[in-house]
Amino acid sequence: MPWEKGEASPGLVDFLAAHPELPRGTVLVPGCGTGHDVLVFASHGFTVTGMDLAPSAVKLSKEKTAAAGLKADFTLGNFLVDEPFQSFDYVFEHTLFCAIDPPMRDDYVKAVLRWLKPAGTYLAVNYLIPDTDGPPFGTTRDEQIQRFTPHFHLQEDWVPRSYPNRTGLECMFWWKGKAGRR
Numbered sequence: 001m002p003w004e005k006g007e008a009s010p011g012l013v014d015f016l017a018a019h020p021e022l023p024r025g026t027v028l029v030p031g032c033g034t035g036h037d038v039l040v041f042a043s044h045g046f047t048v049t050g051m052d053l054a055p056s057a058v059k060l061s062k063e064k065t066a067a068a069g070l071k072a073d074f075t076l077g078n079f080l081v082d083e084p085f086q087s088f089d090y091v092f093e094h095t096l097f098c099a100i101d102p103p104m105r106d107d108y109v110k111a112v113l114r115w116l117k118p119a120g121t122y123l124a125v126n127y128l129i130p131d132t133d134g135p136p137f138g139t140t141r142d143e144q145i146q147r148f149t150p151h152f153h154l155q156e157d158w159v160p161r162s163y164p165n166r167t168g169l170e171c172m173f174w175w176k177g178k179a180g181r182r
């Protein structure tokens, strides 16, 4: 699994360290892989749920969480089609958008809206590569702005610290839901 880096997204690590004021709410990490990002949220006191299509990912995530002495929930599920079992204060994206087939991107946006509370926070580490023969399939800053601006206020976007082979290729977006959106 070339996406398995053995550690959480450096951008997420830096973001949570820089924002201790964030309310410790509920977080969904769809496409959580082996759970590195879930554990960072858990270590900062969030109530976090990781979701993945792959039973092996859920199993590894649970083992890693127990070994770290942290608490997090993991569920086997399809973020794009499942009906939410709860609404979350935060959804965190990291290499799920680029893993799905580009024709499914409208469904991805609908899924974010379905799983998130109306005024919730969507935090994303997007992979800005030109590849169209993925996965991973690249995106652009313009595409992210176009897809999410109708539903969210952009708080900030920036180029985060990344894994060595992704340096300068990621963009983080911090979106806040427009309360009352449908």
Ligand SMILES: C[S@@+](CC[C@H](N)C(=O)[O-])C[C@H]1O[C@@H](n2cnc3c(N)ncnc32)[C@H](O)[C@@H]1O
Pocket (backbone or CB within 6 Å): 003, 004, 005, 030, 031, 032, 033, 034, 036, 051, 052, 053, 054, 057, 077, 078, 079, 080, 081, 094, 095, 096, 099, 100
């Ligand atoms: C590229 S990996 C990234 C894993 C993790 N986010 C990371 O960066 O280490 C994408 C993950 O998303 C999962 N996935 C793909 N489509 C999904 C879906 N519709 N619902 C839930 N998980 C999905 C895959 O099984 C895989 O674990």
